[in-house]
Amino acid sequence: MGGFFGVASKGDCSFDLFFGTDYHSHLGTRRAGMAVYGENGFSRTIHNIESTPFRTKFEKELRDLKGHYGVGVISDYEAQPILMRSHHGTFAVVTVGKINNAADIVAEIIKTGAHFFEMGNGEINATELVGAMINQKENFIDGIRYALDRIEGSLSLLILTEKGIYAARDKLGRTPVVLGKRADSRCACFESYSFQNLEYEPDRELGPGEIVVFDENRCTTLVQPGSKRKVCTFLWVYYGYPAAIYEGVNVEEMRYRCGRNLARRDSVEADSVAGVPDSGTAHAVGYANESGIPFSRPFIKYTPTWPRSFMPTIQERRNLIAHMKLLPVHELIRDKRLLLIDDSIVRGTQLRETTEFLYQSGAAEVHIRPACPPLLFGCKYLNFSRSNSEMELIARVVIRELEGGEVSPEVLQEYADPNSEKYERMVEGIRQKLNFTSLRFNRLDDMLDAVGIDHDSLCTYCWNGKE
Ligand code: SF4
Structure with a gap:
């Protein structure tokens, strides 16, 4: 996913920049960077933050x-910020998003005589590509508008210049951009809570496709927002930090409602409700409050020496590390009927291991209640670890087994319908494969109701394939 923070200040901005950016650390695990402009011109620093x-x-x-x-x-992917010099002058750009038609755009730009550096894997740095797209046009406004319109995927960005900072939100608002202000400074970022402890007040959220420029004194809208939006629903379900607010809806509260809606359709008998840390915990609180089944923490995440950003790239090691972060509380597991809520089931590997670990620790039953419906489609819009590899999604694996191979989009739609027989068979297939006592997914309508904004304003592609 990734996140950014931009600040314009009467004084030195580096303290705010450092902590404001740090508050986005849960959104990416690969690279981080900062660029500033001051009396000594531009300077920039980038590091690998994998370990x-x-x-x-x-x-x-x-x-x-x-x-x-x-x-x-x-x-979560390429090195940023990219510092460039062009007919616009010197500028630094940071981005959040995904460009699916990068090869076409690169070929077009190369024809104009420009060139790109290749990254180690032969790909072009996506943020550099965005900078090059902006350089194709006369001015920043036309350049940013061109980039937002031309890319397939999604793009939100900040551009640091000598005169101020441009901020633009994805044309369908898939990721947020929020503005904050203080007497001596203004800022723009992904996570609104990132500036609150720095004593900024929330100003407002940019609308879809809106472009603004700001300095320490004022913020001016350059391109008005569009009316259509498709905000990533996974921001609330999984990615967002509990204190985050998107479209006026707090993440923690949404998760309580999500768990509540799950509980309202459920009648299972269990001794305690638990969440898979971290994001599952709030969903579990909502479930427990509604059902009256006590909330408990049968395993605790060991946080002091396992920062979230440490995730080895080899899958086997990832699973081991995920496992090592959890410590069991045997007294809360032995002979207990546990109801466990995770934000979602992706490949199912980790949840199966967690379940096995609970059985080995003496659990009598392990009932699994994912807070969102089965993932059927890989995300096309963000570098999103939860559903990037479509073929490996456990729901798709089970569908292939049930159908003897790949199926048409129409058949997939039947599997996405929670009232269909195919859906029932798929859920039972997943349950058997992962060895859960019972399995019941949240329904899409219940999950969207838990967000509480117009359903049409929410992206649901990874659950129903609808754009
Ligand atoms: S496809 Fe899923 S993860 Fe991607 S933007 Fe839409 S809701 Fe978010």
Whole structure:
């Protein structure tokens, strides 16, 4: 996914930039960077954060990073910010999103005489590509508009210039951009809580496709927002931090409602309700409050030495690390009928291991209640670890087994319908494969109701394939 923070200040912005960016650390695990503009011109720093958290990695450089304007980014993929010099002057760009038609756009731009550096894997850095697209047009406004319109996927961005910072939200608003203000400064970011502890007040959220420019004194809208939006629903279900607010809806509260809606359709008998930490916990609180079944924590996440950003890229190791982060409380597991809520089931590997571990620790029953419906489609819009590899999704694996191979989009739609016989068979197939005592997914309408905004404004592609 990734997240960013941009700040324009009367004084030095580096303290706000450092902590504002750090508050986006849950959104990415690969790279992070900051760029500032001040009396000494532009400066930039980028680091790999796969094994060391942002603050530890950047704190030594904080002393040298001085300026009035700055942008910072936590990236789940490419190195950023990209610092460029063109007919626009020097600027730094940071992005959140995914470009599916990058090859076509690169070919078009190369024809104009431009060139790109290749990353180690032969790909072009997506943020550099966005910068190159902006350079294709006369001015920043036309360039940003062109980039938002031309890419297939999604794109939100910040651009640091000598005169201020441009902020643009994806044309369908899949990811958020929020503005904050303080007497001496203004900021724009992905997570609104990132500026609240820095004593900024929330100003407003950008609308879909809206482009603004701001400095320390004012923020001006350059392109008005569009009316259609498709905000990523997974922001509330899984990705967002509990304190985050998107479209006026707090993540933690949405998860309580999500768990409540799950409980309202359920009649299973269990001794306790637990959530798979971290995101499953709030869904479980909502379920427990509604059902009257006590909430408990039969396993606890060991956080002191396992920062979230540490995730090895090899799958076997990832599973082992995920497992090692959890410590059992045997007294809460032995002979108990446990109801366990996770935000979603992707491949199912980790949840199966967790379930096995609970049985081995003496659990009598393990009932699984994912907070969202079965994932049937890989996300096309974001670098989103929950559903990137469509063929490996457990629901698709089971459908292939039931149908003897790949199926048409029409048949997939039948599997997405919670009232269909095919859906029942798929859920039972998943339950058997992962060895749960029982399995019941949240319904799409119940999950969307839990967000509480117009259903049409929410992206549901990974559950029903609808764009
Ligand atoms: S497909 Fe899923 S993960 Fe991707 S933007 Fe839509 S809701 Fe979010």
